[in-house]
Amino acid sequence: MLLDNYQAQELLYNANLKEKASSSDIYAYRGDWVLKEGDIADEMGRKKPPHATMKEAALLIENDKLKFICGFIDELDLLPVFVDKYGADFAPGVLSILYVANIAQAAQVEYLGVNYVLIPLTEGMVWNELIEEMGMEKGDFKGLSAADKVIALYDAVKEYKPRYGKLTFDELSAKTTSAKRATHGAV
Structure with missing residues (x-):
């Protein structure tokens, strides 16, 4: 299974959901997704944290193919990666x-045959922003x-x-900017 392959390659990071949906052969994932792997930390082959991830990703996989992808990337240059x-x-x-911190405007971009909806985001949570974008409650x-919640969101998309x-x-x-995502937490 595709998600198992990603997990074996240590490409799923901070996962909070990886399970089969109630219908057919559909699997869902929510968490971060590695774009640029971390360096090898020691002689045992353990890795340091990734250099870049798609944060707050929500994925649907059917027949070992990705059919739905949403998430946050820090900069537009990570799309080709x-x-x-x-x-x-x-x-x-x-x-x-995809939500992107450093773009000045939302746009649809076709890249290598796939249409991506790219929306600026410096504050907020991807899941909540996408629910609002879809007009869902x-x-x-x-x-x-x-x-099944990921499937419901996919159906709206x-x-x-x-x-x-x-x-x-x-x-x-x-039209990229120097904007960064605002982080909040303990001081």
């Missing part, structure tokens, strides 16, 4: 909505298992008509 690392695992018609998830214009990757790259 992500596609290079995982693009072979994309299902035809994969749906992807907490009641839409009532009584669902954690994996399938009907979603992004209101953002289309740009090329290079056009959006020219």
Whole structure:
């Protein structure tokens, strides 16, 4: 199974959900997803933390192919890294909505045959932002298992008509900013 392969390769990081949904052969994952692996820490082969991750990722996998991807990346330049690392695992018609800290405007970008909806985000949680973007409410998830909640979100994304214009990757790259995601926590 694809998620098991990712786990064996230590590509799932800070996972909080990795389970089969109640319907058919669909698996869901929520957590961080490694984009650039950490260096080897010692002679036993243990790794240091990753250099880059897709934070707060939510994935759906069916027939060992990624059919839905959402998450947060720190900078637009990580999109090619992500596609290079995982693009072979994309299902035809994969749906992807990514939040990006350093873009000045939301846009749809076709990159290597896949349409990505890219939305600026410096504060907030990906799951909550995407629920709001889809016009969903907490009641839409009532009584669902954690994996089935990801499916419910995916079903909303399938009907979603992004209101953002289309740009090329290079056009959006020219509009990047120095914005960083705000982090909150203990001082």
